Amino acid sequence: MSYRTNPDRILDNIDRARNRDAESARFQVDRQALGRDLETEMPDVDATASERLKRIFAVLEKAYTKAAQRSEMGRLAARFQAVGDIHHHHARGDVSISVQYLDHERFDDVGVSPFEIRPYEVADAKKETKTSRADVNALRVLRKELRGGVLAAYQKLEPRVRDAIRDRADMGHIQVQVTVDLRPGEYLAPPSQQLLDDKPSEESS
Secondary structure, three states: OOOOOOHHHHHHHHHHHHHHHHHHHHHHHHEEEEEEEEEEEOOOOOOOHHHHHHHHHHHHHHHHHHHOOOOOOOOHHOOOOOOOOOOOEEEEEEEEEEEEOOOOOOOOOEEEEEEEOOHHHHHHHHHHHOOOHHHHHHHHHHHHHHHHHHHHHHHHHHHHHHHHOOOOOOOOOOOEEEEEEEEOOOOOOOHHHHHHHHOHHHHHH
């Protein structure tokens, strides 16, 4: 029996492929936290544009609250621990908002706001958390960035939401999703180490 047609080999290859897919999916989940809210109550036919805008913002607030409270946020914060991939406490990320008009052909309206977390911000969080645990301090910083990112992303998104209201795309079911995506930043050496690195060599003196 040849190598290619050996059932054991084929099953082993399938298992390895599944493991790779599972690992990739796990990485994506650990990298993101999201909250989603669906509004099924229809607005009044004679509702004003302002009232309909408030309706969408209310759904956004619910999605934001769910994102802030999800266990995925804790897993993102855990990456700041000594064994995590952001153990140096420098990270970059994005907060995105997606407004989906489920009963209309209009495409989703999406707004994105980038953010950056620096080591001193995680260290400063100790003053409020009263703990030196990196994950607890990082979680506080992440939630702060989430709130600021949602507001900044919505400011970019609001003109398109108003366009959707004029097109009456919101006169039906709508869904809003808030997503936090977190990536390791480049390692920043401590100031003392940076001074050492910047010290001129003996050859240049």
